[in-house]
Amino acid sequence: MAEKQETLIKEVLIPKEEYLSFDVLTSKPLDAYKKFYDIFAKMFQVKRSRVYVRDLRYDATDNSFFIRIEISDKIDETEFLTTRFTIEGILSGVIPKEGEKTNLNIKLRIRLTCEIKVKGEGFWFNVNRFMTYVYYKLFYEKVFEDRVKRMEEALEKAKSEFIRILS
Helix, strand or coil: CCCCCEEEEEECCCCHHHHHHEEEECCCCCHHHHHHHHHHHHHHCHHHHHHHEEEEEEEEECCCCEEEEEEEEEEEEECCEEEEEEEEEEEECCCCCCCCEEEEEEEEEEEEECCCCCCCHHHHHHHHHHHHHHHHHHHHHHHHHHHEEEEHHHHHHHHHHHHHHCC
């Protein structure tokens, strides 16, 4: 009897521009950190447990800070296909003195990942792998690319929302 085989095909799509970067002149730069989850939770219906603070730095000598936040969640999940998105936000700037404004730099990036799992034995493993690849290319790749475009549009909306809240 042939041994069961399993393979994982991973497709990662990153939009054309790696980061959507913009500056906002604000007197409360840490409000961006507080509102980060609220802005993206509305757009993608993510739970707070899917938000991770990956890096948090503060320098007391010049009041500068750097915060890296990541939101990650699944979009689709079937027996052989899992798609997920990751939104990374980088907030950096200086906490201003009372009554002053400072430049806050915000960078946003989105990444979509599609994992295709193929299982089988011997000859049927190769048939499954081929059929799964055909399914992805004929049916799902276009859906996947459309989702990337919608996510890019959502990043533009998030940019507008950050500017509105912080200005």
